[in-house]
Amino acid sequence: ILAADLLAPDDLPMPRPARIGGMATSFGVYLTDGALGAGVGDSALVASGFALGLMSTLGFSLIQGGLWLAQRYAHLPPSPLYDFLNYTPPANRPLLGLAALGLHLLSVSLFLLMMRVTRLAGYHAAEHQTVHAVERNERLIPEVVARMPRAHPRCGTNLMAAGLLFFTTAQAFSYVPGVDDSVAYLLALLVTAFAWRRVGTFLQERLTTRPANARELASGIAAGDALLRKYALCPPARPHLGRRLWRAGLAQSACGMGLAFGLVWLLTEGWHWIVK
Numbered sequence: 001i002l003a004a005d006l007l008a009p010d011d012l013p014m015p016r017p018a019r020i021g022g023m024a025t026s027f028g029v030y031l032t033d034g035a036l037g038a039g040v041g042d043s044a045l046v047a048s049g050f051a052l053g054l055m056s057t058l059g060f061s062l063i064q065g066g067l068w069l070a071q072r073y074a075h076l077p078p079s080p081l082y083d084f085l086n087y088t089p090p091a092n093r094p095l096l097g098l099a100a101l102g103l104h105l106l107s108v109s110l111f112l113l114m115m116r117v118t119r120l121a122g123y124h125a126a127e128h129q130t131v132h133a134v135e136r137n138e139r140l141i142p143e144v145v146a147r148m149p150r151a152h153p154r155c156g157t158n159l160m161a162a163g164l165l166f167f168t169t170a171q172a173f174s175y176v177p178g179v180d181d182s183v184a185y186l187l188a189l190l191v192t193a194f195a196w197r198r199v200g201t202f203l204q205e206r207l208t209t210r211p212a213n214a215r216e217l218a219s220g221i222a223a224g225d226a227l228l229r230k231y232a233l234c235p236p237a238r239p240h241l242g243r244r245l246w247r248a249g250l251a252q253s254a255c256g257m258g259l260a261f262g263l264v265w266l267l268t269e270g271w272h273w274i275v276k
Contacts, residue, residue, distance in 0.1 A: 017231055020131055021154065023249040024124035026051055028219040031130065032247045035239040036230045039223030045249045048120065049256025055118075056257075057264045059110035063103055094175035101171050108164065112207040119216070125209035126220030128152040133224065140221045140228075142214065150211070151204040158200030165199060166192040 017033035024030075025048035030039040070076055089097035115121055129148035130140065138144045170188035173179050179187075212220070245251060 015232060016134055016137065016228060018135075020134055020227065021248060022127045022131060022223070023048070023253065024120055024127045026118065026120050026123070029123050029127045029130065029216075029223040030249055031127070031220075031223040031227045032249065033227065033231060034244045034247055035237055036227060036234060037247050037249075038226035038230060039219070042249075042252045045252035046256040046259075049253035049258075050260045051118075051120070051256075052115070052253070053257035053260025054264075055114045056111050057260065059107040059114065062110055063107045067103075094177070097175045098172065101168060105164075105168060112203065116207045116210060121208060121210040122212045122216040123219060125150045126212040126216040127223075128155065128204075128209065129212065129217070130220035130224040134228070140224045142217050142221065145217055145221055146212070150209045151201045153197070155200065155204055155208075157204045157208045158197060161200035161203055162192055162196035165196055 020031055020033045022029060022031040022039070023045060025040050025044040027044040027047065028040040030037065030045060032038070089100050126145075128150055129145045131152060132138075132148035133140055133145045136148075138148070166188050169191045170184050173184035173187050174181055176184075239247070
């Protein structure tokens with residue numbers, strides 16, 4: 001019997017957190033209310049960040065590799081775009097600037113497509129659907145959770161969409177003749193304010209999630225049940241900022257991404273040393 005059972009009548013729902021968050025990993029779903037965590041552990045969050053870092057690097061590498069092959073075997077003239085990651089086109093070359101911007105967007109699209117075909121996308125959907133069910137006081141059973149929306153308004157994909165919209169539109173507007181940087185940033189801010197949620201929802205529904213299978217839904221439900229049990233047993237408390245940040249899982253994921261980028265950097269620098 002739970003402590004909450006002594007306080008609430010049987011016909012009332014169990015107390016639930018007003019708002020919960022979570023993260024999807026390749027090993028299952030992680031959920032938190034800011035003070036408590038349930039589901040997969042920190043090692044899974046680190047491994048997920050590591051996988052995302054590798055996919056991000058691979059997206060850029062595929063574009064650069066394709067450009068290198070095109071230059072080598074199609075006998076194309078030299079172009080600064082072949083090193084688009086480290087190239088900033090001048091303001092008086094709008095077509096070159098838009099081409100570099102397009103290559104960056106293409107590399108991000110490859111990263112999102114890679115995420116879409118991995119198990120991470122299914123667990124991402126299960127995470128969102130479980131969060132929706134908890135916040136709507138629905139029963140955590142597969143039939144109910146499966147009909148919840150796959151997109152969630154507090155998903156980090158929406159923040160990524162806002163960043164992409166702002167920086168890409170600001171860069172694009174900066175290449176329009178007669179538009180200075182301040183006007184470009186203002187226009188980009190307006191575009192982002194009106195479109196970021198729609199773009200974020202589109203990305204969630206088409207790329208960063210896919211319909212969850214039975215195993216992925218079960219992981220989300222298990223994490224949700226475990227979090228609700230902990231919430232019912234623990235007295236209400238407002239965690240300090242450090243605890244909330246750690247429980248969010250972002251630090252663990254960022255650590256994994258840093259390890260991935262560091263490994264790629266070491267391998268790249270090692271290759272350059274061997275070639276030299």
